[in-house]
Structures are given as structure tokens and as C-alpha cells.
Amino acid sequence: MNSPRATVSKVLTFSCVDGPGNRLVVFLQGCNFACKTCHNPHTMGLCNDCGDCIPACHAGSLSMQAGRVVFYPSQCDQCDACLRACPIHANPMVQSMGVGDVLGILRDNLAFLDGITLSGGEATTQLKFVVALFGAIKADPALCHLTSMIDSNGYLAPSGWAKVLPVTDGVLLDIKAFDRRTHLSLTGVGNARVLEAARFLHAAGKLQELRFLVVPGHTDTATEAEALCAFVQRLGGVRIRLNAFQHHGVIGAARDWPAASRDSIEAIAARLREHGVAEVVTPAVYV
């Protein structure tokens, strides 16, 4: 059988911000949005083996073999020069992993985990792998107590969600903006499918958390806050996580945008609570 493989940019064995409890987080490479505010921009693109990053590596960890870029981790000191050199926001250090590889990591860390979250990039761009992995977890008596979740930008169509939801415990969904034009300018894509996904997932009982990134001058406006409150009210109750735009990892023009302040986040949180949203999570730290 041809079992699907994933292109993985990173694996974390400890995360307390990607769903309930401690989670193994697997970041899948490749995204169908191009957010100006992305704090992991090098997870967006898929490598086309152009070779531009090879000379940028001082450690000799990258080379071209039979037309493909090959990465040798032993000398790499994680300086990230290759990421900066890549013209398409790809990453020459990604690994290819099969379902069995991820199951192995889960088993190695089982005592410490409440579940697994697939993040990105956009995890659903590798949907076949997600379905196969989550299905394998559910089928394994030693692993099936773990919750399986997806961190998503919501671009996946309902037909795609329908394939993965039977083996998914919850989705952490980002809504970047409610105003269509703001969404388009922040992400390069409209928001109709995102809003549809939120409603679809909520109706299916799988919307674990809605996330809203507060970007000063873009999504901290009264209209956005109003739209967020109204949307959540119509949905009928969901946990909201407000994230504050910060500069860490951000490249391009958005680096000059101001970071979101505690006050602006708290103001929106207060508004949500007034609208009866019971669970509003705000950042623990502002940097």
C-alpha cells in the first residue's frame, strides 16, 4: 500500500498553547495563505530545489545531489541563513515522515502527552497524511486516549473537513479578519471559506477554539471587534483565544507595524465577555 508521507518542518514534544494539556506538535510544511503577519514564514513554501540556499550555508550542511537539495543535520548550527536565502519561503531542512515515524515519536513521549496537534504551515494541505495519521492513532489501543487536533487557517472546504473530522477531536481555527478586504490584504485570500469552516466545524461539535490575531491598525478596530462578537454569538458559544500581533519571526512590511498592546487585547476581551462569551483566553506574555 502506498501510505502517505508528510513534509515536516519541525516537531515539538512540549507545547501548552496548541490545545488542551501538553501536546506533541508537528509542523507540516506548506501553506495556502501568505499572511503578512506570519511568525513562521519559512513554513509557507515547498522547496523547488533551485539551490539558492546552498551557498548561504556556512556549515556545508546543504548540497545538490541528482537535482535535489540534500540536508545533512550533523554540522548544522541552526543559524537559519538558508531560510533567509530562500526566495519562496521554503525550508531545505524539512524531513519527510511516514505515519509510523510520528507514531514512534508519540510512543516515545507517551507519558508526557495529552494529545497531538498538527500545525503548519497549513496542516490540511497534506490532508491525506492527516487522515491516515489520526486514523492510525485512533486504531491503536495504546494511543487512542490521545486527542488529535488540527491547527488550521480554515481554508479547507467542507468536503475536505468531512474526510478528516471522523478521526479528529478538535480544530483550532484562525480567523484573521471579518472584513473581506482586510482579510484579503492580510492573507492574500478572501475569508468566505474560513467563516464557512468555522460554522461547519462548530455544527459538527469539533470547533475546539477560535483564534483571532489582533493587529493594530488592521484588526483592532471597533468594526472587527463588533463582527467577532456577533459571529461568536450567532455560532453559540466557543472558546476564543485572542493573540497579540508581535514581531517575533515576522518578515517584510509587517515588521514595521506596531505590536498589539495588553490594553487593546483586554478591551476586546472585555467586549467578548460582555457579549456572554464564557471562555476568552488572552496572552500570558506580551513582548
Add this chain to the structure above:
Amino acid sequence: MNPTLLKLREIVTDATLSPAQKARYLSLEAENMLPYPDLDSETAQAFHDGVLCDLVEGHAPYKPRYLLPDYEVVLRQGSAYLELDPPQSLDEAINCLMIAYHHVPSVTGMPVFIGHLDQLLLPFCDGVSDDGLYRRIKLFWRYLDRVLPDAFMHANIGPTDNRVARAIMRVDAELKQIAPNLTLLYDPEVTTDEVLRIATDNIVECSKPHVANHPLHAATFDARGYAIVSCYNALPLSGGAGTLVRLNLKEVAVRSKSVEDFLDTVLPHYMDLQFRMIDARMGFLFEQSNFFASFLVDEGWIDTDRFTAMFGIYGMAEAVNHLQDLQGRSGRYGLDAAANALGYRISEAMAARVEATPVKHAWRDRAMLHSQAGISIDTDVTPGVRIPYGTEPDPVSHVKALLPHHAFYPSGISEILTIDETIRSNPQALFTLCKGALASGFREFTANVAGNDLVRVTGYMIRLSDVEKFNNCEGSRTNTTGLGAEAAAVTGILERKPRVVGHELSPGYGQ
């Protein structure tokens, strides 16, 4: 005035010390005017060169370093010496303990152990309402922090889930005091998840309690039991530790030509010198100090035969990294599997040697290996077997890297995990991490959460706001703030990702 008198005068006129703190520093100076217990020249040289360290215990050990009285004795039979009848009510029991503590010395002059408080007080709780219990514990806690302000003072609770343990954790999270330090003894067969969850939620709140793996510790000791005291030392109940001498593994490594030379020759040599130093200190304590001619022994609070000697080690990280360099290997301790494996080999070799070496006067005639948490005067040497400040991997990798060491350190191995503040909105993650670490064989679980005012410095607690005050020369009510301030300034532990961990002893005035 000669320099000695000048120093004494400096102490008595110091504007930041209380009269009691001055009296303590004066007594330390006086003790250290006496000659050191007899050491042969080789041992004395290793001591002088900083390969061996006595943690500034003093020249004339006239009291054991750590004393763990069985307070159950005084609650059951009262005390003839102290003219105390056996207590009949909860108020009388707490009062009795408060009196008892004043007669229990330790290296710091204050008790390092104040009892398995829930087990001690439960028999007196019948007919006491939950609210009545809560109010009494709160007053008791306030008394402890204000009258015995030493962060090494340690209370134990658990492993059962009971009213007193719950009241204590409620009060502890509410008051966020430095003293007392607190350990929950955790047994997966006995302790409920609910109580462990209260404990890990408290860690998020105030970086306390410390959670000890009860089945592992219980198997190390005997039916008379053990307790966790000071900064996470596991010691026999009704006894304690006569002394703690520690070996700087970094200094041992730099004196070695290769890994084999280190393991086969140099390490055994310095371990033998360490045993000689332990013998000298235990000899003075047991044969000359007359400490044991005490009502504590006569009335059965302690038993002369139940004092171990702690065989401390520190600087594992630097030792391994140096030995890796000697082999031309770049992998660093804590991050590289081969470097970590070398560390486990060293721990295993030391454990075997300690197990095989008789120590006079010690409980079971043996010392106990201890991964020592450090002291404020340490520079460029990492406590115990810890991973150096600022280079720690994520908490799960961190636990897994240190796990194999835990089997080798029966008298305690304190690692402090630093957890970033995002855990506050997801405390379940800390619960799972703690439970996972203990289930995998961690002897103890200790964590600091970034952003807490109350943090650990190498094992004891300090308040960051006190350190700031102390540095502004206002003085501090608690004995450990000076230490914490010194440790922070000298070793950069406040840089620990994202915050502190720390250490143990009061080295004397102006050191």
C-alpha cells in the same frame, strides 16, 4: 584593630542585618577560628584547591547538618524536658510543634524539617470544621514564615488525599510565602489525581510544592520512613545527615587525561579523598561534639544511628563537556545523546563506589550519593547533574535527558524545570508533565513558572521583590534573601531560561 576584629565589628555594625542575623554571623566567625577537623595533606590540598567543598559547614561540626526529628513522638508522649503534656486538641498539637521547632537545630540554626504535617495533625482534626482547620493552618503558616524565616525549612504532605493536605495547599497558594518550603509525597496508587492537580496548579501560582516520587523514596529507606527536607534532600526520618561534602566534577575532569583516566583513576582518587573528609567531619560530630547527649535522643525524637553522610557531587555538565572535548566530540551535555550517556556512566560509577565504601557512624554504614544543588558562591559550575542555565531543551526533552541519572541518587537529585508563562492558561499541561516525569522514574519533580514573584534559587525559595529590596540595601526579614541576591549576582541564575533555580547554604558574612 586586627582584620578579625575589624570583620566582627563590620558584622555588628552592619545596617542591613537584624540582631539575630548578626548573632548568627558572629557565631560562624567564632566557630571558624577553631582548627578544622584533622585532614591528611592530600585531602587538605584537594579542599584548598576547590575539588572538594564542605559547603561552609563550619570548622567544628557541633550539630548535624540536617535533623529530621520524629515529631510524632512529641505529639504522642509530650516532652519531659520541655515540660509538655501530650496535646489533646488541634490547637494544642500545633502549639506543641511550634515549641518543638525551636529545639531542632540544623546547619542554618533553624529547623530544615517541620514534619509530615498532614499525618501529624489529622488525628487531632475530628470535630474541627473545614473552615476552622483552614483558619488554624493559615495562622500556623504565618507564624512559620515570620518566626522561622528560612526557606530551607521544609514541610511534607501526602501521599494520602486528606483535609489537612488540602488546607495546607490552599493556604500556601494564597499566602505565597517563602517559608515553609513544601513537598507533596506522591504515590500513584494512593494519591488522587485531584490532589496532584491541586499541587500542579499551586506550582503555576507560586512555584510550590515540590513533588516527590514516594514509592521510589520509600524503597530506598526503611519502615521508619524518610522525609524531604531543605532543598530536596531525601533522608532517614528520626535521623538525618551528619554532613554534606561535595565533589566538583569539573575540577576532577580537568585533572584527567582521558575518559578512561577520569573513570579508572582520577575520579576514584578524589572520591576517596572525599570519604576521608566525610570521616573527619563525622568523627568530630559523633566523637567530640557531645551533640547526641541531648534530650532529643533521650526522648526518642532522633536516633543516633540514623544519620547518613551525604556524598554530594556537582558540575556534571562541565565535566562531561570537558571529557567530550578531550575526545574531540562536539556534543554537549543535556542536548547530545552520547554526551548524556557519558554522564550516566559517571553517575553509575560513583553510585557503585559509594555503595561499596563503608563510612563510620553513618546510617547503614554508608554515605548516600546526592546531586547537590549548588551554593551562592559557585561560578561557572552547574549544580548537580543539571543542564547549564540557558541551554536547557524543552521540558519533555529535559526530563528525558536527566531521567537515567535519577536511579543513582538516593538522597536526592534536584532538577528545576523552568516553564514559560503560557502554562497559566493551560495548567493541565503541567499536570501531565509532572505525572509523566514521575511515572517514568523521576525521583522528584520541581518547576518554576516564569513571572512568579516567588521563585527557586537552587532549591530554596526567594521573592524577586525581596532581592530587589535587598540590593537596594534595605535588608531582608528572611535569611535566604541574602543568599538569593548573592546567587543571582554571582552565577547569573536569574538568567535561567525563563527564570531561576538554585541552591543551598548560608556561607557566612561577606563571602
